[in-house]
Amino acid sequence: MCGVAAHKSDPVFLHVRAGMTVIVDDGSEWRLADVIWVDGGARNPKVPTLFQVADVDTGVINWVNADLVTHTVPRV
Numbered sequence: 001m002c003g004v005a006a007h008k009s010d011p012v013f014l015h016v017r018a019g020m021t022v023i024v025d026d027g028s029e030w031r032l033a034d035v036i037w038v039d040g041g042a043r044n045p046k047v048p049t050l051f052q053v054a055d056v057d058t059g060v061i062n063w064v065n066a067d068l069v070t071h072t073v074p075r076v
Contacts, residue, residue, distance in 0.1 A: 013048055013066035021073040024053065024064050032056040032073065033064075 016022060020035050033053035041049040048066045055061075 011067065012072060013051075013069045016048060016051065016066070016069055016072060021056070021075075022051075022053070022069045023071040023073065024068050025070045026064075026068055030070070036061065039063075 016035055016038065018035050018038050022033055022035055024031050024033050033055050035051050035053055037052035038048045039050040039052070041047050050063050051066055051069065052061065052063050
């Protein structure tokens with residue numbers, strides 16, 4: 001598989017899709033999570049604002065703001 005290169009000025013969260021693994025950083029700690037669902041904004045539903053994620057270590061499912069996603073993890 002090949003990764004999708006993001007434009008330098010684009011935030012990472014614009015390129016996140018369901019099924020991807022991402023790093024979520026809330027400022028105090030970071031965690032690895034699988035994206036289950038991508039929810040769009042009210043003004044433009046195509047722009048993601050919330051992600052439903054499952055923590056890779058604990059399996060806990062919760063919603064995170066899209067701007068907390070700092071990296072995508074490539075598949076191998």
